[in-house]
Amino acid sequence: MEFDPFDRAVYLPATGTLVCADLHAGRDAASELEFRVGEHEDLTERFERLLDRYEPTEVVIAGDLLHSFDRVPTGAASTVRSISTLAADRDCPIAVTPGNHDTLLEELWDGPIVPEYPIGDSSIVVTHGHVPPEGDAAWYIVGHDHPTIEIEGVRRPCYLYGPGQYDGAGVLMLPSFSRLPAGIEIHGLSAAEFQSPFITDPGTLRPIVHDVEADETHEFPPLLELRRFL
Numbered sequence: 001m002e003f004d005p006f007d008r009a010v011y012l013p014a015t016g017t018l019v020c021a022d023l024h025a026g027r028d029a030a031s032e033l034e035f036r037v038g039e040h041e042d043l044t045e046r047f048e049r050l051l052d053r054y055e056p057t058e059v060v061i062a063g064d065l066l067h068s069f070d071r072v073p074t075g076a077a078s079t080v081r082s083i084s085t086l087a088a089d090r091d092c093p094i095a096v097t098p099g100n101h102d103t104l105l106e107e108l109w110d111g112p113i114v115p116e117y118p119i120g121d122s123s124i125v126v127t128h129g130h131v132p133p134e135g136d137a138a139w140y141i142v143g144h145d146h147p148t149i150e151i152e153g154v155r156r157p158c159y160l161y162g163p164g165q166y167d168g169a170g171v172l173m174l175p176s177f178s179r180l181p182a183g184i185e186i187h188g189l190s191a192a193e194f195q196s197p198f199i200t201d202p203g204t205l206r207p208i209v210h211d212v213e214a215d216e217t218h219e220f221p222p223l224l225e226l227r228r229f230l
Contacts (some may be wrong), residue, residue, distance in 0.1 A: 001124060001172070007049065008173070008176065010174060011056065015058075015119050016057035017056060017059070017060060018060070020174065021061065021142070021177060022144070022176035023061065023079075023178050024064055025079040025178075039178070040129075043083070043177070044082045047083055059087055060094070060126045061094065061095070068077070077125070080108045084111065093112070097113075097114060099128035099144065103115060105159065106199065116130055118135070124141065126142075129197075130195065140171050141174065142172070144195055145184055145186075146176040147160050147183060147184060150185060150187065157209075158207040159173065159207070160199075160205040161205065165199065165200060173198070186205075205223050207220045
């Protein structure tokens with residue numbers, strides 16, 4: 001699977017598909033922070049930058065577009081509306097695969113909602129990753145766990161690349177597109193400690209870190225080999 005990681009999202013050039021996961025719109029309001037932290041601007045400006053960079057033919061949001069379980073947080077509707085408008089202005093359709101946080105998704109999102117979204121010839125399937133898949137694929141692109149890795153004392157969001165990770169299929173796990181969740185450090189986690197059932201052998205996962213400022217991507221050895229250096 002050919003892909004280009006950038007700013008916590010991934011672009012698939014063969015199909016013109018942009019995928020991001022875990023936007024958690026409304027996280028700042030739902031967290032009852034004393035001050036708003038610019039979540040709306042951060043999510044929408046970075047999303048627009050991705051659209052301008054890749055000019056995708058379609059966007060898939062791999063779950064947890066929203067954050068709150070029981071109410072629509074202040075500002076979430078505005079964020080979702082802005083994201084939809086930015087894509088519509090470019091004639092770029094968006095589909096959402098609902099995540100475990102998206103219990104109120106239908107109140108704010110009137111576009112396509114599908115549990116599993118097949119890309120191209122269906123060999124790649126996008127889903128949130130919190131439950132086992134219903135359909136077969138050669139590769140699954142998921143979110144859910146918000147993976148991070150600490151390198152030289154700095155904690156960074158990372159992608160996890162694992163051929164053959166789930167029942168013979170490959171898995172690409174994306175970091176949280178929202179920068180508010182702290183994420184989980186994946187260094188020493190066992191499969192049981194990952195929340196996603198797609199991760200079955202974490203030692204074989206290769207962390208990938210994209211440095212946005214330098215626009216450089218760093219690929220690391222599988223975790224089993226990497227752990228002794230961390």
